[in-house]
Amino acid sequence: MKLKDLSELLGLSPTTVSRALNGYPEVSEATRRKVIEAAEAHSYQPSSHAKRLATGRTHTIGHVVPIASHEMINPHFSDFIAGAGEAYAREGYDMLISVVPEADQERIYRNLASGKKVDGVIVHGPKANDPRIALLKSLDMPFLVHGRTDDPADSYSWLDVNNKRSFVRATQFLADLGHSRIALLNGLEDMNFARRRRAGYLEGLESRGLACDDRIMFSDEMIEPNGHRRMLQLLAMPERPGAVLTSSVLLAMGAVRAIQESGLKPGRDISIITHDDQLSFLQDVNAIPAFTATRSSIRDAGRRCAEMIIAIASNPGCPPVQELWEAELVVGASTGPALRLANSAKA
C-alpha cells in the first residue's frame, strides 16, 4: 500500500493525503479524520526511504562503537544502548550501530556523513584528546559526546558524570574510615573519564594529607580478570593497602574474588569502594548492596543522551548543550573501618 493507492482509494490527491497524515493545516478536519482512519484500516506505512529522500531527514541516530585493539567490546555498551533505544523508540527514531576497529572510525564517520545515513551521532568512549570532535565538526554532523574530552568544555555538546568529584568523595570516604593506604584500580587512562577519576583520587588523598604511591595505582581494561590479577598483586605487597578504589564493578568483583581466595574478608580486612554504572546484569536487589559505590546509571545516561541528540539534530545551529551528573554515594557491605592491628603490624 503506497500513498498513491491510498489517495485513489479515498478519491483524494496524494498531496492532500500526505498533508492530512503529517498534520498540515491546509486540510479540513473531516478529511483528515477520514484519511487517518483509512490509513490505519489498511495499515499504511510510508516508505521510509522515499520520505527520507524527499525531506532530507533520516530520523536515525548513529552510534559508532569502537572495538579496542584487543577486540574488547565495552560491557557498558549494552545498558547504554538499552536506555538510548528506549528513547529512540518513544520518539520514532531508528538507531544505526556500526561496530568498527578504532583505525576505521574516521572512514565510518565520513561514510555516515556523506551518505546522509543519520541525522546525528553519539560519540562513545572519548579519549583524553579525541580527534573525532574536530572530525565531526568539520563534517558538519550533529553529535553528542557521552563523556568529555580535554577540549574546551563549551565547544560541543556532551553528557558526563562528574567523575572527578565522585572519586574525591570516594577517596575521602575511605580516608575518613581511617584508611591511609588506598589503592586505585582505574580504567585505561587514555580515556578522559579515567584521567578525571585519577585526578579526583589524587585530590582526595591530598585533601586528607595522604601520600600517593605509584605502585598501588593501576590502569587497565575494566574487566573482571584484571581486578582479580591486580588485587593479587596488591595482596602480595609488603605494605598491603587497606582499601581499594575501583573504577568498575567488574574490577571490584575480580578484586573480591582475589581477596576471598586469600582467606580474607572484603569490608573487614580490606575495604573496597567502586564506581557503579548500575549494569543491569550485576544489579543486586538486596537491601544492603554488596559494594559501597559511587553510583550513576549508565542506562539513564543512554536515555538522556538519545533525547539530547534528537533535540540537537532537529535544531541544527543551536548552541552546544552540556549536562554534568553527580553520582550518588551508596554505602554497602564492602567497606569498613581501617584495622588498627593490620596497619600497624604491617607498617
Place this chain on the structure above:
Amino acid sequence: MKLKDLSELLGLSPTTVSRALNGYPEVSEATRRKVIEAAEAHSYQPSSHAKRLATGRTHTIGHVVPIASHEMINPHFSDFIAGAGEAYAREGYDMLISVVPEADQERIYRNLASGKKVDGVIVHGPKANDPRIALLKSLDMPFLVHGRTDDPADSYSWLDVNNKRSFVRATQFLADLGHSRIALLNGLEDMNFARRRRAGYLEGLESRGLACDDRIMFSDEMIEPNGHRRMLQLLAMPERPGAVLTSSVLLAMGAVRAIQESGLKPGRDISIITHDDQLSFLQDVNAIPAFTATRSSIRDAGRRCAEMIIAIASNPGCPPVQELWEAELVVGASTGPALRLANSAKA
C-alpha cells in the same frame, strides 16, 4: 557531491557514471577507471536513501532486542552485536537495532516490514514456542533465528549451539568425577535454549543412573546476584550438592562468591561447571581457566548469524538453512573429584 555533479564534471551522463561505479559491463574500462578515480578524488558517496528508493534494497539488517519485563537487557547482547557488526561492516551492511518491551515486538516487526527499512532481521532469544516465527513468515520478511524454537527445525533458518549435548556431557563429566548430587542453575525455562539444557542435564543424570531432584534445579535470569542467591540456598540444604551445573558464567561467578563467603573452596569442596559464551568482559587469559566449562563463542555466533542473514536476504526464496554448533568442553580449576568424606558424612 551528487551523481549529477560528478557526471557533469566528467562530461558523461549520470547513467554512464552510475554504471561505471556499479560494475556494469556497458562501459569501457578506460571510462570506468576515470569515473572511479574522479569519484574517489571528490570522495563521492551515493545517497543511501536515493539508492534504496531506486533499488528497493536497503543493505540493512534489523535486530529487534526485547527488554524483558523486569527491564533487563541480555548481557550476551553486546558480544553478539560485536561479532555481527564485524560481518556487517565487512559486507557493507548497516545494522538497525530496536530495543523494545516484549509487548511491542509485533508492532516493531510490522513497522520494519511495511516501512521496508531492512532486508532481513535476526530474531534474538527465541522462546520455546515463539510467535515471531509465524509473524515473520506471514510478513514475508527474511529472518534468521539465533537459537531455536520448538517448531519443526527445518521450517526456518537458524543457528544454534547444541545445548542438549553440551549439558549431557557436562553432567556426565561431573558424574564421572564421582558426584552424585548435582544441582542445576539454569536460565529462564520459557526460553528454548534453557529447556534443551535441562533436557540434557536430565539425560546426563539418567545415563549415569543418578536420580534427579526438583529441589536443586533452578531457573532464573542469568545474572550474577542470582547465582549468589541460589548457591546460598544450596549450601544451606541438609543434603548439600557436591557439584553445580550453571547456564552462564555470570551465575557461576555468583555461585563462587557464595561458596567463598562460606569459607569453602570451589573445585575442592564444591565443583562448578558452567556454560561459557565467552563474553569478552569475563575472559580470562590464564593458562588454566577459572571455570570448567562448555564453551562456545557468542561473538562468533553473531558473526556467523550476520553472514547467514545477508545470504538469506540477498537470495529470497532459497530454502531455509541451519547450523548446529558443538560446544567445546574445557577443564578448568572449578571442578574436582567428589569428596568421599563430605558425601558420606552428609548422606
Place this chain on the structure above:
DNA sequence: AAAGTTCTCCAAAGCGCTTTGGCTTGGCTG
C-alpha cells in the same frame, strides 16, 4: 560497399514521498 554486430554512451522514466504554487469554491464585505 551495404548490411549487420558490437561497443559505448545517453535521454528519460521511474522509485514513493514532500512541497511549491495555483485553482476552485463558498462566504463576506462594501
Place this chain on the structure above:
DNA sequence: CAGCCAAGCCAAAGCGCTTTGGAGAACTTT
C-alpha cells in the same frame, strides 16, 4: 451584486539514484 478572502484541494516539480530502451560510432561480415 461585484469584488475579495480564506479554506480546501490539486498538479507537477523535485529529492538522487537506477534502469529501460535506444542511438551513434566503429568494426565485421558478405
